[in-house]
Amino acid sequence: MGFPGTWMTESESVVYRVVPKCACSTIGQILYYSDHGRYFDGDIHDAKDGLHKWAMDESQPLIEANVSAHRSFAFTCVRNPYTRILSSFFDKICGIQRNGKRYRGNLVPMLVQKYGVEVGDPENGFEFDQIKSFRRFLLFARDTIRWRRPMEPDIHWSAMSGHISTFIVNGGRYDHIFWTEKFNEGMQQVLDRIETPVAVEIDKVPRFNESEGHGPKRAHPVEDYFDDLAMHLTYEIYKRDFQLFRYDFENPANKMPVGEIDLDEVHAKLGE
Template identity: 80%
Template sequence: MGFPGTWMTTSESMVYRVVPKCACSTIGQILYYSDHGHFFDGDIHDATEGLHKWAQEDSQGPIDRVVRARRAPAFTCVRNPYSRILSSFFDKICGIQRNGNRYRGKLVPMLVQKYGIDVGGADGSAEFDQIASFRRFLLFARDTIRWRKPMEPDIHWSAMSGHISTFILGGGRYDRIFFTERFDEGMQAVLDAAAPPHRVDLAAIPRFNESASHGPKRAHPVEAYFDDLAMHLMHEIYRRDFELFRYDFANPANRMPLGEIDLDEVHAKLGD
């Protein structure tokens, strides 16, 4: 199985399991900076050197060796499921991607036709009912995750626990899982344990939100998008995320976790 979705510094100081829509661009740039003393010029997801990535064949040996020997702190980052799915909707469904096209080509036209979703016209600039469209998208996301129809679930809205489990099932163990909502605290603990070649001042690090300009601005507070039916769908597809990572299912307005993550519980429940 290996360690898909795993990145590692070239100095082998830190190992990171990427979870989409959970500050992965910022974390990737921090890893790059910690080795080289400067940021990657562009979207870190496009970097093909200066950072080990499991998707690059020549990186797999070093990652496998370090992870199995537990020679470097391994970590990942999670986010409130309500905020994460909204971010996926506005970025991937409503937004025009950095290549100038809609995400995944025919995906959005299919959603418009089969689920009645409105995305603000051809260029996403027209006003539309964000709440109604999001709730229809959530039904589609549930269909992909529950029945894998009309397509396989996309990495940007598949459950965080699914991403995180692959690292455990491959033979890895996390030293830390922290919250995007407490980013500086969690990332600093990782850096302290790693002691990378270049010091990283988190207070001075920009947030590399590569999707910030892709889609329309969210017009309402998070909780406005989730009526009883939407919350039922969220529970159906993200129950394990809410439970393992201690987020508040009952109150979409509360973005903060209710408690600390139990790493032993995560490894036990996701390692089956």
Template identity: 80%
Template sequence: MGFPGTWMTESESVVYRVVPKCACSSIGQILFYSDHGRFYDGDIHDATSGLHKWAFEASQPRIEANAKAHRSHVFTCVRNPYTRILSSFFDKIAGIQRNGKRYRGNLVPMLMQKYGVEVGRPEDGFAFDQIASFRRFLLFARDTIRFRKPMDADIHWSAMSGHVGTFVTNGGRYDQVIFTENFNSGMQAVLDRIETPVKVDLAQVPRFNESEGHGPTRAHPVAAYFDDLSMHLMWEIYHRDFRLFRYDFDDPSNKMPKGEVDLDEMHAVLGD
């Protein structure tokens, strides 16, 4: 299986396991800059050079050799499951993608037909009942994760522990897990522990949010989207994420982690 979702700088200064919807655009750009002294012109996910990615056949032997020998600092970044699934809904389901189309072609029409999800349109200012539609989407997300029906789970809403875990089960080990909610301090802690060809000043790094500006804005506080049933579904599909990454399941309005990740526990659970 190897190390899917893993990126590495060409200088091999650092290895990063991508977790979708967890600041991956910003992290990828910072890694690119740390080697080349410039940011990639476009979405870093589209870059086909300047960064080793497991998706590139030529990069796989380099990443695998590095990961198995643990030659470089290895990190990943996680996010509160409540805000992550909301972000996935507003970006991938309710939003229009960079190509001007809906995500994955017929996915949204299928959600409208089978789950009663509404998403609005740019022409009407994306006017729809966000809370009702999100809760119906959450039921769909649960079905894809637990039952792989009506499709396999998408990477943007499959559990973070699943993404993070592939690196462990295939012989890798993390040195650090940072939080999207404390991004600057976490990313600085990574940079402080590695040697890069180009020094990175995080204060000068622009925000890279590739999903921003092409869909509806969240109209309510996070907690408004989650009633008792929604929270039950969240625990059913993300209980390992809440536990391992120290997020507060009982209070959806508390987006901050309750403590640092216990790396030994994380490796024991994910490597099982």
């Protein structure tokens, strides 16, 4: 199994477990900059050098040796499940991807046909009933996660605890988990505890949001998308995420965590 979704700087200063839709583009660029003194020109997910990634065969033995021996500081980053699933919907389902096409080819047409989801298009300014469509997408996301139909769950809406657990189950240990909602503070805590070839000033780091600008803007406050049933579905999908990472299930309007993350609890619950 190894360590899927794991990135490591070439200097081996730090190890990062990627969690989709949790500032991963910005974090990847910070790691790249901390070795090379410049940002990668393009989407960091496309970088084939300058950063070790588990997806690249030549990086695997280096990552495996480092993580198994816990030679470097290891961290990851999480996000409120309500805003994360909303972001997945607007980016992956409604948005046009970097290649100019819809995400995963026939996925959106299938959602339109089987779940009655509308996504709008650039020609009409993405005009559609966002709340109704999102709630139908949420039903689809639940079906993929609970029953793995009509397809396997996608990495962008599968639970954060699932991504994070593979690192633990295969022998890794996290030194820090922080919240996207307190990004600068959390990333600074990582930088304070590692030695990097190039110093990073967190306040000067641009935000690398690769999904920005190719789809509709969210037209309503977060809480408007989640009626009682939508909240129930979200909790069914992300119960562990709410509990382990201390997010407020009762109030979708509150994106901030309501307690501290207990690393020992995370390792105990996700290492089973």
